[in-house]
Amino acid sequence: MVTVRRSTVIDAPIAAVWEILRDFNGHDQWHPAVERSELDGGLKTDQLAAVRNFVLTGGERLREKLLMLSDKDHCFRYAIVESEIPLMNYVAEVSLKPVTDGDKTFWSWSSQFETPQGQENELEEIVAQGVYEAGFEAVRSMLEQPSVPRSSSVFQPATGSGVDGMAMFIDRYGGPDELHAHAVTAPPPGPDQVRLRQTAIGVNFIDIYCRTGYFDLLKPPGTLGMEAAGVVIDVGQGVRHLSPGQRVAYACPPVGAYVSVRTMEAALIVPLPDQIDDETAAAGLLKGMSAEFLLHRVHQIQAGETVLIYAPAGGVGRILCRWANHLGAIVIGATSSEEKARAARAAGAHHVVLPGAVSLEDQVRSLTQGRGVDVIYDAVGKDSFAHSVAALAPCGHLISFGQASGDVGSWDIGSLAASSATISRPNFGHYTDTSEKVAAITARLFDAIERRIVSIEIGKRYSLSDAAAAHRALEGRQTMASTLLIPDD
Amino acid sequence: MTKVYASSVIGAAAGQVWAAVRDFNGLPDWHPAIAESRIEGGAAADQVGCVRAFSLKDGGFIREQLLGLSDYDYSCTYAILESPMGVDNYIATLKLTPVTDGERTFAEWSAEFDCLPERVTELTALIGGGVFQGGFDALKGRFGS
Numbered sequence: 001m002v003t004v005r006r007s008t009v010i011d012a013p014i015a016a017v018w019e020i021l022r023d024f025n026g027h028d029q030w031h032p033a034v035e036r037s038e039l040d041g042g043l044k045t046d047q048l049a050a051v052r053n054f055v056l057t058g059g060e061r062l063r064e065k066l067l068m069l070s071d072k073d074h075c076f077r078y079a080i081v082e083s084e085i086p087l088m089n090y091v092a093e094v095s096l097k098p099v100t101d102g103d104k105t106f107w108s109w110s111s112q113f114e115t116p117q118g119q120e121n122e123l124e125e126i127v128a129q130g131v132y133e134a135g136f137e138a139v140r141s142m143l144e145q146p147s148v149p150r151s152s153s154v155f156q157p158a159t160g161s162g163v164d165g166m167a168m169f170i171d172r173y174g175g176p177d178e179l180h181a182h183a184v185t186a187p188p189p190g191p192d193q194v195r196l197r198q199t200a201i202g203v204n205f206i207d208i209y210c211r212t213g214y215f216d217l218l219k220p221p222g223t224l225g226m227e228a229a230g231v232v233i234d235v236g237q238g239v240r241h242l243s244p245g246q247r248v249a250y251a252c253p254p255v256g257a258y259v260s261v262r263t264m265e266a267a268l269i270v271p272l273p274d275q276i277d278d279e280t281a282a283a284g285l286l287k288g289m290s291a292e293f294l295l296h297r298v299h300q301i302q303a304g305e306t307v308l309i310y311a312p313a314g315g316v317g318r319i320l321c322r323w324a325n326h327l328g329a330i331v332i333g334a335t336s337s338e339e340k341a342r343a344a345r346a347a348g349a350h351h352v353v354l355p356g357a358v359s360l361e362d363q364v365r366s367l368t369q370g371r372g373v374d375v376i377y378d379a380v381g382k383d384s385f386a387h388s389v390a391a392l393a394p395c396g397h398l399i400s401f402g403q404a405s406g407d408v409g410s411w412d413i414g415s416l417a418a419s420s421a422t423i424s425r426p427n428f429g430h431y432t433d434t435s436e437k438v439a440a441i442t443a444r445l446f447d448a449i450e451r452r453i454v455s456i457e458i459g460k461r462y463s464l465s466d467a468a469a470a471h472r473a474l475e476g477r478q479t480m481a482s483t484l485l486i487p488d489d
Numbered sequence: 490m491t492k493v494y495a496s497s498v499i500g501a502a503a504g505q506v507w508a509a510v511r512d513f514n515g516l517p518d519w520h521p522a523i524a525e526s527r528i529e530g531g532a533a534a535d536q537v538g539c540v541r542a543f544s545l546k547d548g549g550f551i552r553e554q555l556l557g558l559s560d561y562d563y564s565c566t567y568a569i570l571e572s573p574m575g576v577d578n579y580i581a582t583l584k585l586t587p588v589t590d591g592e593r594t595f596a597e598w599s600a601e602f603d604c605l606p607e608r609v610t611e612l613t614a615l616i617g618g619g620v621f622q623g624g625f626d627a628l629k630g631r632f633g634s
Contacts, residue, residue, distance in 0.1 A: 106595040
């Protein structure tokens with residue numbers, strides 16, 4: 001059983017508020033979620049057992065029956081008798097009370113209902129925010145500005161004008177100087193879309209690959225960027241998991257995150273819990289989601305496994321070290337300098353191997369009693385792949401998830417028989433292409449951040465218009481922690 | 490039967506306001522009209538049925554019995570056993586309700602009682618104004634409005 005209780009204070013006399021609410025068949029006149037309301041034939045709007053037929057602005061239909069109406073108590077109760085939204089045994093109460101020391105009105109709206117298992121939170125949010133709080137705001141704006149007919153809506157497809165903003169464009173592939181500012185307008189969201197005012201944008205190496213043309217995710221002219229956090233301005237028809245004012249983040253294609261306002265598909269955008277601030281989300285979502293599916297889905301790390309992690313001082317590397325350590329793995333970091341070795345140890349690597357007279361595979365074997373490692377996370381590519389294959393324990397799993405030093409090249413599959421190796425080449429997109437996958441990955445990631453298993457470190461912040469400087473720093477390998485772009489306001 | 494109802498909005502979370510008003514022996518800590526208070530017979534102040542005996546700053550002496558107390562509903566109901574006001578069958582309830590869209594509390598204080606017909610206006614003003622609104626004003630002064 002879900003109980004929802006919301007309340008507010010309206011700066012108007014109780015009679016004025018009651019006049020609006022009392023008409024059981026008149027909620028389409030003021031509630032932004034209700035497109036149309038019609039009574040079943042035969043009964044009046046204030047007659048008990050009257051049934052109103054709602055068509056919501058999202059298109060759903062439902063029927064609600066009046067159970068009780070009291071002009072003395074300024075109160076009515078109603079139940080859903082049929083609904084395309086799965087709210088079962090739903091009984092709600094609207095009640096007004098006078099605030100006697102100021103001629104205001106206390107308005108309480110509450111309900112109890114059941115939902116299909118697993119949908120409790122989602123439906124609670126729709127009821128609490130999409131219905132009750134949206135209703136509060138609509139009535140508030142009617143009574144405070146009587147000439148304005150309706151407030152903007154939660155479910156209603158936003159109409160009207162675009163929101164102006166600024167984007168960083170490239171007109172052709174090339175160096176950081178190709179990035180230039182350009183005024184843009186984010187159009188109202190269409191069906192299944194959302195419009196965001198972005199507050200922080202993550203800068204990732206993939207952005208540089210897109211800028212240079214190494215990846216063809218962007219065909220110039222266009223805007224770079226895969227990751228950002230912000231606040232929902234409005235949502236289009238059919239969007240159920242987001243509402244205006246909500247803090248959200250995303251790490252997904254299509255590219256186009258280097259922008260202050262953006263209209264995009266809503267499916268892969270996630271609501272942020274209170275504990276995760278916008279900058280943490282923009283700095284850590286792409287890296288953290290990558291680490292989640294690498295450690296939990298591509299391979300499921302077990303306690304006691306030995307794991308070799310390249311670039312353990314880098315953004316994804318540090319998260320991998322910390323999280324693998326927490327999962328009980330024995331973590332070996334492979335890096336290039338004493339400074340990075342210290343960072344790797346601080347992130348949870350039990351051992352670190354550095355380049356030297358002895359090959360990486362021999363160092364790894366001497367740390368593992370000659371056995372080799374069970375799992376390898378290798379995003380170096382060309383320079384590391386042969387060493388990785390040689391460092392695997394029997395039946396080991398080599399996960400190649402990047403090629404910072406260049407392409408891995410062609411390999412004779414027969415050579416993998418030396419360790420009965422399994423090779424994976426995961427692609428971020430395949431693990432994060434549905435809202436269900438994103439919800440599962442981010443749920444575990446946010447939990448890990450809240451429990452401090454994973455920490456997202458923010459390095460330097462640049463203003464969005466200074467994106468070229470951020471790219472130079474990242475390409476110059478001057479960064480240790482995540483780089484952010486902050487929209488100029 | 491005369492009814493008095495007063496309500497207000499106080500600028501703090503209901504739990505916080507409740508912590509200040511819950512103590513049945515604590516009126517002198519927050520209500521400006523009350524001088525001192527004690528619980529008779531050594532009972533706990535949250536024992537339903539206990540009696541508080543308190544004196545007003547203007548010298549009056551009142552005994553009230555706790556009839557109901559709910560931390561769940563943030564409500565307290567009590568009856569006057571003895572007072573100089575000239576009321577009979579006086580039962581009052583102080584109740585707090587959270588306002589969910591902000592750190593605010595909707596506070597209601599109501600009473601029902603019998604009295605001589607010619608005193609209804611005077612007593613309604615005294616109880617609704619001096620007692621209830623006086624208490625709300627003190628809480629708003631402390632927590633904001």
